[in-house]
Amino acid sequence: MADSDNSIYLINNNGKTKVDNVEGFNIKFSGVHNVVEIYCSDEELRKFQNCNIRFRDNGLTVIKPTCYSVSNMDIDIESDSKFILGKNTFSYGFTVACKRNTSCIIGDGSFIGTASKFRTSDAHKLYDKNGVWLNPPADIVIGNHVWIGQECLILKKTVVPDNCVIGARSLLNKEYKTKNALLVGSPAVIKKRNISWEP
Ligand SMILES: CC(C)(COP(=O)(O)OP(=O)(O)OC[C@H]1O[C@@H](n2cnc3c(N)ncnc32)[C@H](O)[C@@H]1OP(=O)(O)O)[C@@H](O)C(=O)NCCC(=O)NCCS
Numbered sequence: 001m002a003d004s005d006n007s008i009y010l011i012n013n014n015g016k017t018k019v020d021n022v023e024g025f026n027i028k029f030s031g032v033h034n035v036v037e038i039y040c041s042d043e044e045l046r047k048f049q050n051c052n053i054r055f056r057d058n059g060l061t062v063i064k065p066t067c068y069s070v071s072n073m074d075i076d077i078e079s080d081s082k083f084i085l086g087k088n089t090f091s092y093g094f095t096v097a098c099k100r101n102t103s104c105i106i107g108d109g110s111f112i113g114t115a116s117k118f119r120t121s122d123a124h125k126l127y128d129k130n131g132v133w134l135n136p137p138a139d140i141v142i143g144n145h146v147w148i149g150q151e152c153l154i155l156k157k158t159v160v161p162d163n164c165v166i167g168a169r170s171l172l173n174k175e176y177k178t179k180n181a182l183l184v185g186s187p188a189v190i191k192k193r194n195i196s197w198e199p
Pocket residue numbers: 111112113114148149150165166167168169170182184185186191
């Protein structure tokens with residue numbers, strides 16, 4: 001539910017409308033200065049079901065429309081963080097935890113396997129013997145037309161280029177640079193190059 005410090009906007013042919021809640025979404029604010037922008041017509045909103053978004057302070061979530069369906073999406077946006085869901089995503093359910101001034105950006109046309117998880121932070125701090133912080137949070141960027149198999153774990157720093165396929169139960173934790181690659185394993189490595197995939 002939006003209040004004066006938190007805003008939910010529905011953006012479509014009727015313009016930009018501030019609303020209290022949106023069909024298909026359950027949006028909860030426990031802090032202030034958060035913004036949700038949902039770029040959907042009423043008909044496009046029906047493609048989203050049981051999508052939960054929770055905010056702390058100064059968060060942003062942007063949702064683009066899909067020609068498929070997105071259900072059981074569970075998003076945690078902690079302070080100063082951002083989640084962007086590209087258009088034409090398909091998923092039966094995934095989770096995102098964005099913490100400490102990070103972003104999780106998912107490009108257009110990506111399929112996200114059930115129970116996959118995106119985490120921009122490890123949640124706890126890891127230090128070396130000199131007290132240097134080893135595991136700061138970092139952004140996650142998924143390109144366009146990426147197929148993520150079931151139950152993948154996508155950790156901080158992950159960058160996946162366009163047209164890649166991620167094998168089921170893979171773990172990603174770095175920047176991958178090759179487009180059209182099949183990435184599999186824990187941590188994922190390139191198994192095939194110059195692949196393409198279709199829905
Ligand atoms: C990724 C995938 C599509 C690749 O299929 P494929 O091209 O037929 O792959 P192959 O069976 O030829 O495997 C190629 C290599 O990758 C390995 N591999 C494939 N998938 C893997 C996975 N998920 N984890 C680890 N290794 C995997 C294979 O063992 C093989 O290794 P090798 O060359 O050392 O023997 C498929 O393996 C997969 O994970 N499918 C599940 C997708 C899914 O979750 N769908 C749900 C709807 S989103």
